[in-house]
Amino acid sequence: MITLFSSLQSQTIFDFNKKSDIQNWTVVDDVVMGGESSGTFILSADGFGVFKGSISLENNGGFSSVRHRLDKVLVKENIKIVIKLKGDGKTYQFRIKSNAGDYYSYIAPFKTSGEWQEIEILLKDMYPSFRGRKLDQPNFSKAYFEEITFLIGNKKKEQFKLLIDEITLK
Numbered sequence: 742m743i744t745l746f747s748s749l750q751s752q753t754i755f756d757f758n759k760k761s762d763i764q765n766w767t768v769v770d771d772v773v774m775g776g777e778s779s780g781t782f783i784l785s786a787d788g789f790g791v792f793k794g795s796i797s798l799e800n801n802g803g804f805s806s807v808r809h810r811l812d813k814v815l816v817k818e819n820i821k822i823v824i825k826l827k828g829d830g831k832t833y834q835f836r837i838k839s840n841a842g843d844y845y846s847y848i849a850p851f852k853t854s855g856e857w858q859e860i861e862i863l864l865k866d867m868y869p870s871f872r873g874r875k876l877d878q879p880n881f882s883k884a885y886f887e888e889i890t891f892l893i894g895n896k897k898k899e900q901f902k903l904l905i906d907e908i909t910l911k
Contacts, residue, residue, distance in 0.1 A: 754814060754822070754889065754908040759788035766790070766809045776802020780893075780901075789827075790905040792891055797898060804894030805901070810841050813885040814910060816864065824860045825906040828853020833903060835862055836890040839883040845871040846890065847881040853903065 755761075763784050770778045780794035792807045824835065830853055836846040847867035851860045867881040873894070889908065893901050 750817075750819075752814065752819065752910040754811065754910055755790075755809065755905075756907045757784065757788055757790045757905055759784075759786075761788065761790070763790060766807055768792075768805065768807050770794075770805045771797075771802035774802070775800045776804075778802050778805045780805030780807065782807045785904070791902065792905065793900075793902040795898075795900050796893060796895070798896075803896055804892060806836075806890050806892035808836075808888055808890040810888050811886075813887055815885045816883065816910070819910045820864060821911050822862045822864065823907075823909045823911055824851075824862070825857070825908075826853065826860060827857045827904040827906075828855065829902045830855045831893065831899065831901055832895055834890075834892040834894070835860070836888075836892060837867065837881065837886040838888040838890075839881070839886050841887040845869050845876055845878075846888075847886075857906075 761784055766782050768780045768782050770780050777797040777799045783791050785791050794805050796803060832850055832852045835849050838846050848870045849862040849867045864881050869876040869878045
């Protein structure tokens, strides 16, 4: 009898733990456009990435994000990104850029439950967007990506907190 094993390998994109180096994670708020939102990204004592802050709509603001540039992550036969996280019941976006220098991102919104959960995002469902507008281009179908981002921008004044445990390509 011959047994065939799938060549599909999951790739850990980032696994937060107490020794994680998060200095290459960068917060980008609406202050780059004159807004007043404020986000921070820290490593908790438990070893989780913690993205938290407040969203302000003042001066046409309304978003906060944290991004991480990577060496090229080859997609191969992988079809989805799985994120272990705990949110605050709010809606966030997970974003990727095929090339870090691209002006647009591929986006997948997700709602958090307030409990620990695994969010599964199919790469083929991630749509291209720039400054909140969906672009008339195909969904993600690239061979790799170089940047990941978490963003909150629900068009309302609010506090937010997102704990991130692990991001995996499967």
